[in-house]
Amino acid sequence: MESVAQLLEKIPKYDALPETISALMPILASSVILFAMLALAVLFMVWLERKVSAHIQDRLGPMVVGGWHGWAQTIADALKLLLKEDIVPASVDRVLFKMAPFIVFLGAFAAYVVLPFGSSSFVTDLNIGILYIVAVSSLSVIGIIMAGWSSNNKYSLYGSMRAAAQIVSYEIPAAVAIMTVVLFTGSLSMVDIVRAQTGGIQNWFLFRNPFLFLAFVVYFIASLAEVNRTPFDLPEAESELVAGYHTEYSGMRFAFFFLAEYANMFLVASVATTLFLGGWTQAVPASIMPQIVPGPVVFFVKALILIFIQMWMRWSLPRLRVDQLMYINWKVLLPVSFALVLGAGWMATL
Amino acid sequence: MLPEFSGVLLFFVIGLIFLWFVLVLSRLIQPKGLMGSDKYIPYECGEIPEGQAWIRFNIRFYVLALIFIIFDVEIVFLLPWAVVFKQLGTFAYIEGVIFIAILVVGLAYVWKKGDLEWVKSDDLDAMKS
Numbered sequence: 101m102e103s104v105a106q107l108l109e110k111i112p113k114y115d116a117l118p119e120t121i122s123a124l125m126p127i128l129a130s131s132v133i134l135f136a137m138l139a140l141a142v143l144f145m146v147w148l149e150r151k152v153s154a155h156i157q158d159r160l161g162p163m164v165v166g167g168w169h170g171w172a173q174t175i176a177d178a179l180k181l182l183l184k185e186d187i188v189p190a191s192v193d194r195v196l197f198k199m200a201p202f203i204v205f206l207g208a209f210a211a212y213v214v215l216p217f218g219s220s221s222f223v224t225d226l227n228i229g230i231l232y233i234v235a236v237s238s239l240s241v242i243g244i245i246m247a248g249w250s251s252n253n254k255y256s257l258y259g260s261m262r263a264a265a266q267i268v269s270y271e272i273p274a275a276v277a278i279m280t281v282v283l284f285t286g287s288l289s290m291v292d293i294v295r296a297q298t299g300g301i302q303n304w305f306l307f308r309n310p311f312l313f314l315a316f317v318v319y320f321i322a323s324l325a326e327v328n329r330t331p332f333d334l335p336e337a338e339s340e341l342v343a344g345y346h347t348e349y350s351g352m353r354f355a356f357f358f359l360a361e362y363a364n365m366f367l368v369a370s371v372a373t374t375l376f377l378g379g380w381t382q383a384v385p386a387s388i389m390p391q392i393v394p395g396p397v398v399f400f401v402k403a404l405i406l407i408f409i410q411m412w413m414r415w416s417l418p419r420l421r422v423d424q425l426m427y428i429n430w431k432v433l434l435p436v437s438f439a440l441v442l443g444a445g446w447m448a449t450l
Numbered sequence: 451m452l453p454e455f456s457g458v459l460l461f462f463v464i465g466l467i468f469l470w471f472v473l474v475l476s477r478l479i480q481p482k483g484l485m486g487s488d489k490y491i492p493y494e495c496g497e498i499p500e501g502q503a504w505i506r507f508n509i510r511f512y513v514l515a516l517i518f519i520i521f522d523v524e525i526v527f528l529l530p531w532a533v534v535f536k537q538l539g540t541f542a543y544i545e546g547v548i549f550i551a552i553l554v555v556g557l558a559y560v561w562k563k564g565d566l567e568w569v570k571s572d573d574l575d576a577m578k579s
Contacts, residue, residue, distance in 0.1 A: 124456065124460065127456070127457040127460050127461075128460060128464070131457075131460060131461050131464050132464065135464060135465075135468060182472075182475065182476050182479065182480075183476075183479060183480055183481075184476075184480060185480050185481050185482060185484070186473075186476065186477065186480060187489055187490065188490075189490050189491065189492050190487075190490040190491070191491075191492060192492075201469075202466065202469055205465070205469060206462060206465050206466070206469075209461075209465050210458070210461060210462055210465065212461075213457060213458050213461040223457055223461060224454070224457035224458065226454060226455070226458070227454075231529060232458075249504070251492065251503070252492055252502065252503045252504060253492040253493060253494070253499075253503050254494065254499075254503045254505075255493070255494075256503070257503050257504075257505070257507070261507055261508075261511055264511070264515075265511050265514050265515075268514075268515065268518045268522075269514065269518060271518075271522070272518065272521045272522065272525065275522075275525045276525065276528075279525070279528060279529060279532045282529065282532040282533060283532045283535050283536075284536075286533055286534070286535065286536045286537070287533065288529070288533060342493065342495075347493055348492060348493060351476060351480065352472055352473055352476040353473075356469065422568050423567070423568035423569050425568075426514075426566065426567075426568045427566075427568075430517075430557075430561075430566040431561070431566060434521075434557065435554075435557070438550055438553075438554060441528075441546075441550065442546070442547060442550060445535065445543050445546060446543065448535060448536060449539055449540055449543050
């Protein structure tokens with residue numbers, strides 16, 4: 101953001117602009133950059149998922165479009181969706197039906213505003229950063245219920261009710277696991293949380309003490325459920341619910357749900373990276389090795405490793421039953437996460 | 451100086467503009483109303499849908515939402531505690547233990563009442579008979 105501001109200074113007559121506009125310009129510019137970057141990241145992740153799944157199942161996956169290992173396949177798919185007719189079934193609640201993709205998408209993307217990709221590459225640094233992420237990302241539940249209810253389709257309704265129950269349930273262990281980190285930093289700002297972990301791999305919260313390590317495991321499991329990934333993909337369970345809450349959507353509106361799903365995946369991986377894996381900081385401290393690799397690259401590598409693990413689990417584990425899903429959340433993760441907060445608090449008072 | 455959340459608001463607006471732009475672009479180039487009107491019927495595996503989908507659904511989702519609200523409010527209360535935790539030390543820790551203990555009693559009650567079970571025991575009895 102600071103570097104963006106410096107670039108903007110070079111525009112001729114930039115100083116002559118009114119103060120409110122010149123204060124907004126860096127935010128505007130960095131938001132547009134972030135949007136473009138996210139669109140690229142989602143295209144890459146969709147391609148990666150298809151490749152990873154193919155190789156796990158001993159297939160090749162897309163190989164034709166674009167030449168090298170079908171790299172342009174997702175671009176072709178996006179263009180195809182753009183050219184598809186946007187079907188709105190006759191019996192839907194039209195207002196809610198059209199609003200739902202917007203809310204789901206914004207709920208996923210708005211959280212990115214506080215993610216620190218590097219020591220100065222973030223849009224804003226709110227002092228309630230992580231609370232803002234938890235709050236905004238649960239906005240998408242409203243969109244999911246709207247999509248499911250307004251579609252007037254039984255599969256959509258079941259899918260959305262399951263999704264809502266699952267997402268709100270798993271939000272609690274995830275938030276409690278986040279709290280264990282806050283106990284050590286004394287700040288909710290994402291930048292402060294990363295700054296508290298500088299100085300090499302032993303300072304990352306993942307390796308700081310056993311309670312935080314377990315908190316990472318709890319967060320990772322709960323975040324899989326929050327983004328509806330296998331083994332927690334009951335809301336979309338293809339073999340029973342067709343496509344869950346977006347059964348009736350087609351064309352670009354479907355694409356928004358799809359984008360939001362991958363944006364959410366990247367979001368939870370980024371939050372885990374920031375909270376537990378030291379964000380943009382490198383594993384080797386600056387005193388031993390000079391920090392040549394730029395912060396955002398380090399951040400993306402860490403996040404992509406987590407995303408790869410998410411994909412790996414998706415293609416390795418079978419889907420849970422509804423009662424098992426509720427059992428894991430309320431009777432295992434919730435008591436464990438409370439115990440972790442008390443344990444981590446005890447460590448922090450020492 | 452702008453308020454702290456102006457960046458967030460701007461980000462929301464940019465997101466909305468982006469979505470709206472893509473939808474308009476798609477509307478300009480997509481085909482319209484080809485192949486008859488049957489495709490405007492809700493999908494139900496190729497059958498004509500049986501009745502409405504706006505039906506009453508299981509009360510369990512409601513109970514679950516209630517339990518969620520209780521714990522979510524609890525997290526909102528605990529987060530400020532976690533932020534100032536280091537400055538207050540042992541005293542804050544004991545208070546936190548008491549607060550969480552009260553909630554665990556609530557969790558134990560819900561557990562005992564069987565509201566955390568998805569498949570209720572009387573459902574199983576009904577299935578057997």
